[in-house]
Amino acid sequence: MAVDYTVIVVYLAGMLAMGWWGMRRARSKSEFLVAGRRLGPAMYSGTMAAIVLGGASTIGGVGLGYQYGLSGAWMVFTIGLGLLALSVFFSARIARLKVYTVSEMLDLRYGGRAGVISGVVMWAYTLMLAVTSTIAYATIFDVLFDMNRTVAIVLGGAIVVAYSTLGGMWSITLTDMVQFVVKTIGVLLLLLPIAVVKAGGFSAMKAKLPTSYFDPLGIGGETIFTYVLIYTFGMLIGQDIWQRVFTARGDRTARWGGTVAGTYCLAYALAGAVIGTAAKVLYPKLGSPDDAFATIVKDELPVGVRGLVLAAALAAVMSTSSGALIACATVANNDIWSRLRGAVRRDGDAHGEPHDEVRGNRVFILIMGIAVIGTAIALNNVVEALTVAYNLLVGGLLVPILGGLLWKRGTVQGALASVIVGGLAVIGLMAGYGILANEPVYYGLLASLAAYVAVSLATRPTDEAVLATWRERLAGRTPELASEPIPAPQ
Numbered sequence: 001m002a003v004d005y006t007v008i009v010v011y012l013a014g015m016l017a018m019g020w021w022g023m024r025r026a027r028s029k030s031e032f033l034v035a036g037r038r039l040g041p042a043m044y045s046g047t048m049a050a051i052v053l054g055g056a057s058t059i060g061g062v063g064l065g066y067q068y069g070l071s072g073a074w075m076v077f078t079i080g081l082g083l084l085a086l087s088v089f090f091s092a093r094i095a096r097l098k099v100y101t102v103s104e105m106l107d108l109r110y111g112g113r114a115g116v117i118s119g120v121v122m123w124a125y126t127l128m129l130a131v132t133s134t135i136a137y138a139t140i141f142d143v144l145f146d147m148n149r150t151v152a153i154v155l156g157g158a159i160v161v162a163y164s165t166l167g168g169m170w171s172i173t174l175t176d177m178v179q180f181v182v183k184t185i186g187v188l189l190l191l192l193p194i195a196v197v198k199a200g201g202f203s204a205m206k207a208k209l210p211t212s213y214f215d216p217l218g219i220g221g222e223t224i225f226t227y228v229l230i231y232t233f234g235m236l237i238g239q240d241i242w243q244r245v246f247t248a249r250g251d252r253t254a255r256w257g258g259t260v261a262g263t264y265c266l267a268y269a270l271a272g273a274v275i276g277t278a279a280k281v282l283y284p285k286l287g288s289p290d291d292a293f294a295t296i297v298k299d300e301l302p303v304g305v306r307g308l309v310l311a312a313a314l315a316a317v318m319s320t321s322s323g324a325l326i327a328c329a330t331v332a333n334n335d336i337w338s339r340l341r342g343a344v345r346r347d348g349d350a351h352g353e354p355h356d357e358v359r360g361n362r363v364f365i366l367i368m369g370i371a372v373i374g375t376a377i378a379l380n381n382v383v384e385a386l387t388v389a390y391n392l393l394v395g396g397l398l399v400p401i402l403g404g405l406l407w408k409r410g411t412v413q414g415a416l417a418s419v420i421v422g423g424l425a426v427i428g429l430m431a432g433y434g435i436l437a438n439e440p441v442y443y444g445l446l447a448s449l450a451a452y453v454a455v456s457l458a459t460r461p462t463d464e465a466v467l468a469t470w471r472e473r474l475a476g477r478t479p480e481l482a483s484e485p486i487p488a489p490q
Contacts, residue, residue: 065276
């Protein structure tokens with residue numbers, strides 16, 4: 001294992017070195033939070049693919065392949081479909097807005113009063129996403145070093161927090177590009193063909209497994225529909241995804257770079273399902289489907305290659321974790337703390353001292369990183385935490401965000417009603433049906449839509465001055481937003 005350990009240690013050291021290098025470039029708020037909005041197509045595609053394909057897509061995707069066969073690709077496949085839809089239909093408009101958060105977009109569209117509530121919902125989602133990614137370190141370091149769970153979480157989390165805090169989005173972008181290359185080589189070019197060969201090829205796999213393993217819809221129509229609601233729509237509105245769109249150099253980069261990344265996700269989905277299917281042939285009685293990835297890597301790959309593939313799994317986890325962490329910190333600082341601080345200043349008629357925005361965002365990444373590591377250590381059920389996060393995101397924010405982009409008649413009252421009704425409906429339904437049930441997101445989304453349409457039609461249309469500013473921003477004719485909240489129309 002000495003060679004494998006060397007590969008992993010060199011990889012982790014490289015991540016920290018890139019964090020240090022990124023610190024030298026992050027001299028402004030724009031550079032720190034969105035890499036100066038200067039990424040070209042190649043780097044944009046690689047980093048976008050890296051953030052959406054995390055530990056759940058790699059370890060979980062192989063586990064679903066082990067459990068259901070080729071139809072286990074649907075979870076990651078719907079992530080790719082969501083990224084394609086975002087890139088083709090919305091990314092250019094999102095990039096032209098020149099904002100930093102989803103809540104700033106809502107303020108811009110509706111008139112400055114929708115941000116705090118939506119910010120709290122988005123913060124909860126990004127926090128849980130970062131937590132669940134951080135917990136995955138325990139699985140990987142256990143395979144590598146037989147390490148205690150808490151120590152593994154602290155070690156992996158500390159490395160991500162360190163390079164994210166140092167250089168912000170520049171550090172994360174550079175490390176994500178390395179992680180994208182490592183994942184491509186480790187999973188697609190090495191593990192996939194080796195797993196198929198070890199299992200005897202596709203003909204042997206078909207002979208040894210039930211026919212349901214090769215049915216494209218074997219996982220079930222209802223499950224596929226739920227994946228579409230949660231993951232495809234989640235890709236359209238998540239702060240972690242939008243913050244990457246904000247890094248694009250222009251409309252063309254956002255559209256075509258994202259399309260390439262989405263297509264890559266579809267290939268990655270199929271690869272994970274095939275690897276899991278091969279693992280089912282090799283190890284038909286594993287205790288848990290999620291053990292399939294680690295088992296096939298540990299037992300079937302040669303020395304050195306094993307280290308690279310485990311580095312690929314580590315890369316998958318780190319890319320999602322760092323992206324969720326900076327998104328969580330950005331929302332906490334810009335959408336919640338800055339607005340509360342502004343309200344206190346106005347109430348007290350005080351004038352705040354000028355502050356270093358890069359330093360402030362760096363401090364928030366550190367604080368959120370410590371909170372993420374602490375929560376990851378305390379939390380046991382990862383699936384339930386992630387399900388709560390995605391249910392709240394889709395049930396509370398999908399309708400007002402897409403409504404703002406697509407329906408002129410939507411109002412701030414309708415948006416607020418949609419967030420509150422959808423969020424409360426999801427919480428109540430999860431309490432009644434169970435956290436892992438499908439009904440909460442189904443009915444919560446319908447309640448959110450009904451509230452948005454009904455309240456918007458019952459209230460005065462959005463002020464024309466607000467809509468004019470919105471159209472100017474969509475056309476890319478105005479500078480990016482200041483850090484202060486957008487005032488509501490008088």
